[in-house]
Amino acid sequence: xxxxxxxxxxxxxxxxxxxxxxxxxxxxxxxxxxxxxxxxxxxxxxxxxxxxxxxxxxxxxxxxxxxxxxxxxxxxxxxxxxxxxxxxxxxxxxxxxxxxxxxxxxxxxxxxxxxxxxxxxxxxxxxxxxxxxxxxxxxxxxxxxxxxxxxxxxxxxxxxxxxxxxxxxxxxxxxxxxxxxxxxxxxxxxxxxxxxxxxxxxxxxxxxxxxxxxxxxxxxxxxxxxxxxxxxxxxxxxxxxxx
Amino acid sequence: xxxxxxxxxxxxxxxxxxxxxxxxxxxxxxxxxxxxxxxxxxxxxxxxxxxxxxxxxxxxxxxxxxxxxxxxxxxxxxxxxxxxxxxxxxxxxxxxxxxxxxxxxxxxxxxxxxxxxxxxxxxxxxxxxxxxxxxxxxxxxxxxxxxxxxxxxxxxxxxxxxxxxxxxxxxxxxxxxxxxxxxxxxxxxxxxxxxxxxxxxxxxxxxxxxxxxxxxxxxxxxxxxxxxxxxxxxxxxxxxxxxxxxxxxxxxxxxxxxxxxxxxxxxxxxxxxxxxxxxxxxxxxxxxxxxxxxxxxxxxxxxxxxxxxxxxxxxxxxxxxxxxxxxxxxxxxxxxxxxxxxxxxxxxxxxxxxxxxxxxxxxxxxxx
Numbered sequence: 001x002x003x004x005x006x007x008x009x010x011x012x013x014x015x016x017x018x019x020x021x022x023x024x025x026x027x028x029x030x031x032x033x034x035x036x037x038x039x040x041x042x043x044x045x046x047x048x049x050x051x052x053x054x055x056x057x058x059x060x061x062x063x064x065x066x067x068x069x070x071x072x073x074x075x076x077x078x079x080x081x082x083x084x085x086x087x088x089x090x091x092x093x094x095x096x097x098x099x100x101x102x103x104x105x106x107x108x109x110x111x112x113x114x115x116x117x118x119x120x121x122x123x124x125x126x127x128x129x130x131x132x133x134x135x136x137x138x139x140x141x142x143x144x145x146x147x148x149x150x151x152x153x154x155x156x157x158x159x160x161x162x163x164x165x166x167x168x169x170x171x172x173x174x175x176x177x178x179x180x181x182x183x184x185x186x187x188x189x190x191x192x193x194x195x196x197x198x199x200x201x202x203x204x205x206x207x208x209x210x211x212x213x214x215x216x217x218x219x220x221x222x223x224x225x226x227x228x229x230x231x232x233x234x235x236x237x238x239x240x241x242x243x
Numbered sequence: 244x245x246x247x248x249x250x251x252x253x254x255x256x257x258x259x260x261x262x263x264x265x266x267x268x269x270x271x272x273x274x275x276x277x278x279x280x281x282x283x284x285x286x287x288x289x290x291x292x293x294x295x296x297x298x299x300x301x302x303x304x305x306x307x308x309x310x311x312x313x314x315x316x317x318x319x320x321x322x323x324x325x326x327x328x329x330x331x332x333x334x335x336x337x338x339x340x341x342x343x344x345x346x347x348x349x350x351x352x353x354x355x356x357x358x359x360x361x362x363x364x365x366x367x368x369x370x371x372x373x374x375x376x377x378x379x380x381x382x383x384x385x386x387x388x389x390x391x392x393x394x395x396x397x398x399x400x401x402x403x404x405x406x407x408x409x410x411x412x413x414x415x416x417x418x419x420x421x422x423x424x425x426x427x428x429x430x431x432x433x434x435x436x437x438x439x440x441x442x443x444x445x446x447x448x449x450x451x452x453x454x455x456x457x458x459x460x461x462x463x464x465x466x467x468x469x470x471x472x473x474x475x476x477x478x479x480x481x482x483x484x485x486x487x488x489x490x491x492x493x494x495x496x497x498x499x500x501x502x503x504x505x506x507x508x509x510x511x512x513x514x515x516x517x518x519x520x521x522x523x524x525x526x527x528x529x530x531x532x533x534x535x536x537x538x539x540x541x542x543x544x545x546x547x548x549x550x551x552x553x554x555x556x557x558x559x560x561x562x563x564x565x566x567x568x569x570x571x572x573x574x575x576x577x578x579x580x581x582x583x584x585x586x587x588x589x590x591x592x593x594x595x596x597x598x599x600x601x602x603x604x605x606x607x608x609x610x611x
Contacts, residue, residue, distance in 0.1 A: 056451050076454065084452040088445030094260045095253065106249030107453045135260075 007032045007159055007190045008053065013062035015048050022048040024213035025062065032158075035181065035191040037204030037221075041241050044210040046194050047163065053192070054161055055079050067158045080108075083152035083189075087164035091148050093137035097128055100136055101151060108155035115154075122150045142173030149180055153189065160184065162193040166200065178203050198234035207233070209240050216240050246455065250463035257437065258467060264433060272425045272475045273482065279417040280487045287373050292339040293320035293331055298347030302357070306385055310341070315377050332364055339363045339374045351389075418483040419571035420544030422476060423564045426502065427538050429472050430509030431516065432530035434465050438517035439526040465510045472506040473499075492578025498571065501588065505567040508591055511598035512563070518605040538564040566590050 008030035015023040023045045030036045040046040051057035053066050055075030064071045067081040091100045098119065105115035123132055126146055136144060145165065152160055162181075166174045178200065185191050193204070201207050201221060208218040217224055217240055221233055228236045258264055292310070296303050311318050320337060322328065331337050342360040344350070350357040361378050363371035438461070441447040450460050480498070483489040491498065512534065520526040539545060541555060542564035548556055559565050566587040573579045581588070 054452050056448070076456075079452060079454045082452070084449060086445050086448050088448075090445045090449045092253070092257070092446060093444070095256055099253070099256060103249060103253045104449075104453075107246055107450070107455050109246065109454065 005032050006030065007067055008036075008192065009063075009065045010053075011063040013049070013052065013064050014060050015045075015052060015057065016060045021213050023052070023059075026210070026213075026215045028208055028215060028218055030159075030190060030192060032190055033185055033188050035185050035193065035203065035205045037201050037207035038192060038194045038210070039201055039207055039237065040194075040210030044241075045213040046210055049210070050161060050163060050192070050194065053078075054082060054084055080155075081158045083155070083157035083160035085148050085152040085160070085162050085165055087167050091136050091144060091151060094135060096133050096135055097123070097139075097147065098132045100147070101154070104151045105154050110155060118154055122154075126150060142169050142176075145169055145173065146177060146180060149177065153184060157189065159190040159192060162191065164194055164196060166195065166197065174200070198232065198237055201233040201237070209237060211240055247459065247463060250455075250459070251466050254437070254464060254467040258471070264436075267433065268429055268471055268475070271428065272421075272479055275425060276418070276421050276479055276482050277486070279421050280483070287315050287370070287377060289317050290315060290338050290370075290374055291319045291336050292316050292341060292374075293322055293328075293337045294318055295322045295325065295328065295340055295342040297345045298343045298349075300346075300348035302348035302351050303343040306343075306359075306382065307341075309381055309385060310378070313377075313381060328362060332362075335364075337364070338370065339378070341378065417544075418479070418487070418489045419568045419575060420539075420542070422479045422502075422571060423505070423542065423544065423567050424535070424538055425475055425479060426472050426506055426567075427509050427512075427534060427564060428530075429475055430468055430506050431513035431534050432527065434468050434510055434513030435516035435520065435526040435530055436523050437468075438464055438514065439520055439523050442517075443522055461514060465514065468510060468513075469503070469506055472509075473503065476502045476506075489575065491575050493574035493580065497581055498574045501567070501570050501574065501584070501591075504588065504591055504595070505563065505570075508563050508567075508595040508598065511595050511602060514602045515598050515605070518602055537562050541565070542568050544568060563591060563594050 006029040008028075010029070011027050012025045013023060013027070014021060014025050026049060038046055038050065048057065052059045052071055053064065055066075055071060055078045059071060066078045069075075069077040069081070071078065092103070095103065101119045101122065102115055105118060110118070119132075123129055126143070128143070128147070131139060131143075136147070139147070149160075149162070149165060152162075166177055169177065174197070181191055181193070181203075193200075195201065204221065206218065206220050207224060208215050209224075210216070217227075217236070219227070224236050225231065225233065228239050230236050230239065258268065294307055294310075296307065307318070310316050320331060322331060322340070325342070328340050328342075331340065340362040342362065344358045344360075347357045347359070359382060361375050363374050365371040438447075441450065441464075447460075451457060455463075476499075480491065480495075484491060513530070516526055516529050516533075520529055537558075541548075541551075541559045542562050543559065544564070548559050548565065551559065570584045570587045570591075573584050
């Protein structure tokens with residue numbers, strides 16, 4: 001089903017809004033277990049591209065498969081196999097930690113037993129024992145973010161899509177967050193992450209940079225820096241984005 | 244099914260943890276029905292009236308006794324001359340003056356008709372017309388008693404200075420009206436707010452990325468409100484029966500079915516509103532301005548449609564509340580069956596289907 005161990009295959013994928021090509025014929029592959037950084041300035045088309053991959057926006061043309069399923073016809077199967085966390089914090093503030101876990105486990109069809117098991121594991125891992133019955137609203141942002149990430153992994157998806165997951169979070173929490181990402185990747189989950197922080201781009205296995213709807217560069221951070229003859233990903237990004 | 248139960252449970256957590264929505268859900272209906280019930284009521288009790296008895300004979304005395312015995316009035320003053328009427332009204336305590344003409348009893352027997360003047364303080368027109376109605380009915384009763392004893396017809400002609408308020412008959416209107424407003428408010432406003440809240444928080448995106456289908460999300464979100472609205476309808480009907488003695492002459496079952504239909508109409512409107520508004524504030528403003536005001540003003544709840552200018556009468560036809568009020572009024576007050584409200588029911592049904600159709604079309608199943 002999956003060619004060459006690629007969990008995401010994209011070929012000439014486009015999305016038009018009227019005459020405007022938000023995403024213009026992009027092609028790339030993501031390998032299983034990879035941490036794939038999806039970079040671009042605001043309005044470059046990152047979010048639109050991502051929405052097509054997670055099955056909530058239909059492409060205008062091109063081909064793409066996610067976890068082996070077609071983005072046109074098999075969105076239901078895609079949804080079962082992916083996790084998603086958006087830049088907006090996306091758990092319910094007025095539910096407790098426990099209720100959030102139960103709810104999201106439930107909508108992914110986990111059994112009571114599985115949810116119970118996962119919840120214990122997760123609470124212990126994040127050290128949330130004291131607050132399982134507190135409303136999520138009362139938690140610090142960093143905790144919420146980590147919790148949201150863990151919740152998106154509840155149903156053990158093959159791929160998890162993270163849309164600017166660390167926005168507004170302090171550097172220490174960001175560091176911890178990336179440790180979690182590494183751990184998930186180590187366990188075999190593919191990570192597809194968009195970010196504005198160029199230091200985070202350095203943590204990725206491979207990085208693509210989108211400019212005006214097109215992918216202008218795609219390689220490991222090391223090779224990109226060599227190619228553009230700079231010391232940091234930040235400079236690579238600036239060179240490309242300024243065109 | 245298990246997913247659905249989990250989803251609905253989560254909705255109930257949202258509702259019961261948000262004090263504002265709890266208040267709108269349960270405080271509002273009770274407050275409104277009590278407010279409207281006591282404010283627009285035709286019950287009058289112990290209204291202070293004065294008597295100007297220029298006849299001072301047996302007939303006038305008998306009538307005065309009857310009025311004094313009634314629980315609706317208490318006679319606080321007997322005045323001697325016409326000139327004091329104005330000053331007594333100006334003090335504001337006395338709401339009506341009953342003036343018997345000279346030779347009231349004599350006229351009644353000899354001329355077979357006699358005049359009583361009922362002067363009412365019409366600064367409160369509803370009150371005034373109610374008072375004059377009550378007094379008229381007491382006079383009528385006395386007249387009937389007289390005619391029973393003696394075979395000749397005597398006529399007491401009460402001259403009321405208030406024109407009989409035709410709207411007085413439909414004073415029970417407030418129950419159908421309040422019921423309509425509450426069901427509209429709870430169903431349309433609360434659902435549109437709760438759906439847009441998910442959009443605003445970003446959780447809608449998470450739900451759409453999950454294996455739940457969009458229609459499952461929507462059904463899951465509106466289901467609790469169907470349940471709560473039905474409870475509200477029951478509370479309103481119980482309150483109106485036991486607190487205000489409004490009769491339910493028709494079938495309670497039919498009333499229930501029609502209420503559920505109207506609740507679904509309102510929910511569909513709520514969903515429609517949520518598809519066109521991005522924030523909770525917008526949803527609330529559209530619900531209040533676009534739904535609540537027309538529902539209150541143009542549905543015939545407060546202002547009779549027949550006395551509106553023609554353009555407004557035409558507009559009133561597209562307001563679901565108008566049809567529901569006709570249905571509820573018919574079932575509760577007139578006791579009519581489905582046959583007589585078939586047209587209204589079909590109109591509501593069509594509106595509901597239209598709203599659902601448009602929502603489905605507008606609802607961005609795949610968020611663009």
